[in-house]
Amino acid sequence: MSHTTLISARELLEHLDDPDWAILDCRFLLNDAAYGRREYQQAHIPGAVYVHLEEDLCAPVEPGRTGRHPLASLDQLVENFSRWGVDQRVQVVLYDDYPAGTAGIAARGWWTLRYLGHTAAAVLDGGWLGWKSAGYPWRGGVEARSRRAFTPEVHPELLASAEDVERLRHHPAWRVFDSRSPDRYRGENETIDPVAGHIPGAFSAPYVENMNADGIFLPADALRQRFTSLLQGAPAERAIFYCGSGVTACQNLLALAHAGLDGARLYLGSWSEWITDPRRPVAIGADRG
Numbered sequence: 001m002s003h004t005t006l007i008s009a010r011e012l013l014e015h016l017d018d019p020d021w022a023i024l025d026c027r028f029l030l031n032d033a034a035y036g037r038r039e040y041q042q043a044h045i046p047g048a049v050y051v052h053l054e055e056d057l058c059a060p061v062e063p064g065r066t067g068r069h070p071l072a073s074l075d076q077l078v079e080n081f082s083r084w085g086v087d088q089r090v091q092v093v094l095y096d097d098y099p100a101g102t103a104g105i106a107a108r109g110w111w112t113l114r115y116l117g118h119t120a121a122a123v124l125d126g127g128w129l130g131w132k133s134a135g136y137p138w139r140g141g142v143e144a145r146s147r148r149a150f151t152p153e154v155h156p157e158l159l160a161s162a163e164d165v166e167r168l169r170h171h172p173a174w175r176v177f178d179s180r181s182p183d184r185y186r187g188e189n190e191t192i193d194p195v196a197g198h199i200p201g202a203f204s205a206p207y208v209e210n211m212n213a214d215g216i217f218l219p220a221d222a223l224r225q226r227f228t229s230l231l232q233g234a235p236a237e238r239a240i241f242y243c244g245s246g247v248t249a250c251q252n253l254l255a256l257a258h259a260g261l262d263g264a265r266l267y268l269g270s271w272s273e274w275i276t277d278p279r280r281p282v283a284i285g286a287d288r289g
Contacts, residue, residue, distance in 0.1 A: 002091055003122035005258035006217055009131050012093055012124060016046050016137075022086050022145060023048040024094045026106045027128065030192070035100070043138045045095070045131055049084050049145055053105055053247070056080050057112055067273035068245035069108075077116060078150050085145030086118065095124035095131070098215030102208060103127060104248035111250040111266060117153030123254055126216050160240045160265040162274060168240065169201035175234045177205040179243040179252045180271070187284035192244055195275040199242070200283040205230050207248045210255040223259035237263035242270040 015021040025048040027036035040050040059070045094106040106123045113121040168174040178198045183189045185204040190196035211217055236256055243249035246268035256264050274280050
C-alpha cells in the first residue's frame with residue numbers, strides 16, 4: 001500500500017534501507033537560496049537526496065510574464081526525477097523544515113509528482129525537526145540514488161490559468177482561495193511582491209492553519225471540517241488555490257487530499273503572476289474571506 005499524502009517519521013524509519021523508497025530533502029528559504037543545500041550537507045535523513053526548489057522544480061522567471069516560481073519544463077522534471085531514482089515502483093517521501101518551510105516546499109514537490117501522475121508520494125509529517133526531535137538517525141554529506149526511468153502521465157486538469165481564475169472567481173459554483181497569511185490577503189505588510197492585495201472574489205484560507213504549533217498536520221477529520229466549511233457546499237473539484245508564487249498553496253492541496261477532498265486545482269502563477277498584468281483587478285481589505 002502506497003502513501004499518497006502524509007507519512008509519519010516512524011513509518012519512514014522502517015523503510016530507510018528500502019531501494020524502492022526515495023527520500024527528497026526540500027529545505028529552502030526564499031531569502032537565502034543556499035540555505036537548504038547547506039543544511040542538507042550538514043545533516044539529513046539517511047539516504048535523502050537534495051532537491052532545490054528554484055533550480056530543480058522551477059523554470060527561470062520571465063519578468064513581466066510569470067510568477068516567481070513557474071513550473072519547470074516536462075523534460076527537466078523527467079530528467080530530475082529519473083536522476084533521483086524515481087520510477088513507477090518507487091514510494092517518494094519529501095520533507096522540509098518548520099517553520100522555514102511549513103511543509104509548503106515539500107508540498108510543491110508532492111504536487112509536482114501528482115501533476116506528473118506519480119501518486120505514491122507523501123510529505124513527512126513534522127518534517128526535519130520532527131525527525132530530529134524523535135531521535136532518529138541522520139548523517140551529513142551528499143548522497144545520490146541509482147538512476148531510474150521516470151515515466152510521466154501529465155494531469156493538466158490539476159492546473160488553473162490566470163484566465164480560468166478570471167472567469168471563475170465570482171462564479172457561484174466555484175471557489176477561489178488565497179493561501180497566504182490574512183494580513184497579506186488584506187494587502188497589509190506586503191514585503192515580497194510589488195503590489196499588495198488579493199484577487200477579487202477570493203476567500204482567505206491561510207495554509208498555516210492546517211498545522212498545530214509543532215508543525216504537525218491536524219487530524220484528517222479536523223482538516224475535512226475546515227475545508228468543508230471553507231468550500232461552502234462546493235466540491236473540491238471546483239476549488240482553485242493560489243498563494244504568492246504557487247508553492248505554499250500546495251500545502252493546502254496536500255491537506256485537502258489528506259482530508260479526502262481531492263481534485264482541487266492550483267493556480268501556479270499565483271499572486272506574483274496575477275499582478276504582472278495591470279488590467280487584472282486587485283482587492284484590498286477583507287473582501288470575502
